[in-house]
Amino acid sequence: MGSVLNGQTLVRDSDAELIDRLRHGDEAAFAWLIDTYSAPLLRLAVTFVQDGAVAEEVVQETWLAVVRGIGRFEARSSVKTWLFTILTNQAKTRALRERRTIPFSAFELDEGDEPAVDPNRFLPASHPQWPHHWATPPQPWSMGPEGTALDREAMAVVRCALEDLPRAQRVVVALRDVHGWPSADVCAALDLSEANQRVLLHRGRSRLRAVLERYFADAPTLPSPASAGGK
Amino acid sequence: MTDDITTDLACKELVEIITDYLEGTLPERDRARFDAHLVTCPPCREYVAEMHATLRLTGRLTVESISPGARDLLLQAFRRMKDSATGL
Numbered sequence: 001m002g003s004v005l006n007g008q009t010l011v012r013d014s015d016a017e018l019i020d021r022l023r024h025g026d027e028a029a030f031a032w033l034i035d036t037y038s039a040p041l042l043r044l045a046v047t048f049v050q051d052g053a054v055a056e057e058v059v060q061e062t063w064l065a066v067v068r069g070i071g072r073f074e075a076r077s078s079v080k081t082w083l084f085t086i087l088t089n090q091a092k093t094r095a096l097r098e099r100r101t102i103p104f105s106a107f108e109l110d111e112g113d114e115p116a117v118d119p120n121r122f123l124p125a126s127h128p129q130w131p132h133h134w135a136t137p138p139q140p141w142s143m144g145p146e147g148t149a150l151d152r153e154a155m156a157v158v159r160c161a162l163e164d165l166p167r168a169q170r171v172v173v174a175l176r177d178v179h180g181w182p183s184a185d186v187c188a189a190l191d192l193s194e195a196n197q198r199v200l201l202h203r204g205r206s207r208l209r210a211v212l213e214r215y216f217a218d219a220p221t222l223p224s225p226a227s228a229g230g231k
Numbered sequence: 232m233t234d235d236i237t238t239d240l241a242c243k244e245l246v247e248i249i250t251d252y253l254e255g256t257l258p259e260r261d262r263a264r265f266d267a268h269l270v271t272c273p274p275c276r277e278y279v280a281e282m283h284a285t286l287r288l289t290g291r292l293t294v295e296s297i298s299p300g301a302r303d304l305l306l307q308a309f310r311r312m313k314d315s316a317t318g319l
Contacts (some may be wrong), residue, residue, distance in 0.1 A: 025313030027306060034305055056301065063305045067312045116246040132241030137274030146291075158288045177289040183254070186318055194256075209285045210270035 015079045023072045034063060037080070040179050041087050047171040048091035058094050062087040077188065089189040116206035141216040154212065161211035162204075169204035176201055240268040245275050249282055 021029035041062060045055035065086050073082060121136040144150025162170060162178075171190065175181045179188075187197050241263075245268055251257040252265050269276050 025309075027309060027313075030309045031302075034302055038302075056298075060301055060305070079297070111279060116249070119243070119245075122241075122243040130269070132243035132273075134242045134274045138277045140277060141281060141284060143284060154288055155291065158285070159244050159292055162289065173289065177286055177294045180290070193269075198250060198254060198256065202247075205250060205282065205285060205289075206246070208289060209281055212285055213281065220266070229262055 015076060018079060018099055019070070019075070020074055024199065030067075033066075033079075033083075037083055038063075041083065043174055043178065044087055044171065045091055046085060047167060047174055048088075054094065058087065058091050061094075065090065069147050078185070081188050082183055084185075088189060114203050116202070119209070129211070140211060142214075143213070157212060157215045158208060161208050163209075165204050165207060169200050172197055172200040173204035173208070177205070195215065239271075240264045242268075242272060242275050244279075245272075246278060249279065253282070 011077065018029055020031070022033070038059060041059045042055055045058040045062075046052060049055050049058060062083070066083065069086070069146060077085070092218075121134065122132050123130050123135045124132045127133070142150075143154060162173060165173060172192075173187045175189070183194060183197055183201075186192065187194055189196075192200070245265065248257060248261065248265065252262065257265065269279065
């Protein structure tokens with residue numbers, strides 16, 4: 001194979017070069033694309049269709065659509081945004097076909113307030129000195145250092161909490177905070193306004209914090225070595 | 232004391248604007264109120280620390296990838312596409 005593709009040099013700035021290589025049938029470029037984006041695409045797919053096997057098919061269909069559509073790519077968006085837009089469309093189509101998930105208009109913000117913290121934890125507005133200040137303040141978390149049993153448990157808690165988020169919140173938090181996307185890319189891929197994206201992010205993050213708070217309030221002692229291996 | 236900067240932010244409000252604060256989209260005046268509130272409110276400092284801790288944990292969640300078999304199939308499809316595009 002003539003062209004050597006160096007992962008380090010193929011960064012986002014060289015989208016044009018990447019597209020050029022793909023159009024010329026550079027298999028290494030396509031392999032790099034698959035290896036780089038399959039995981040985030042799968043994660044996004046899971047947030048749409050939930051069933052893991054169906055999500056894998058959606059990712060596979062997305063890549064096939066990429067193969068078919070590479071000649072039509074116009075450099076108006078980044079390759080990444082393009083990929084995620086294709087996946088979003090595939091996933092929506094699939095979700096409708098399967099009828100297992102609500103149609104995507106559910107991406108609208110739900111009505112009503114969803115306070116970040118239980119209102120009962122604040123003093124009433126009528127309090128003479130400290131209206132709306134903490135009545136039940138947050139307590140420090142006893143987090144374990146990275147890699148310890150306690151840390152792994154906290155990671156498991158946050159993973160479950162993320163999966164339990166309402167779909168729109170889950171997708172936004174996953175893209176922003178797990179995949180590290182900038183907000184502009186999230187808005188483009190999901191067709192959300194900046195303001196709506198921020199509301200979803202806020203609600204999702206606030207819920208995750210609340211779940212972790214409950215976890216740390218209940219469980220923060222490390223099991224003793226004697227009880228840890230108790231099979 | 233009616234000056235905006237010295238009007239204390241209530242804790243109940245802080246927990247609702249924290250994302251705007253972290254995103255850098257809070258208007259300058261509210262940002263100043265936010266910062267001023269944190270100086271005098273240890274529970275809200277704890278709240279902000281917990282939000283940062285939440286983001287650190289979330290950021291360390293890993294993602295699975297596609298199976299090697301699926302990857303091979305895609306590379307084959309790409310090859311076929313290339314062959315048909317170049318007229319074999």
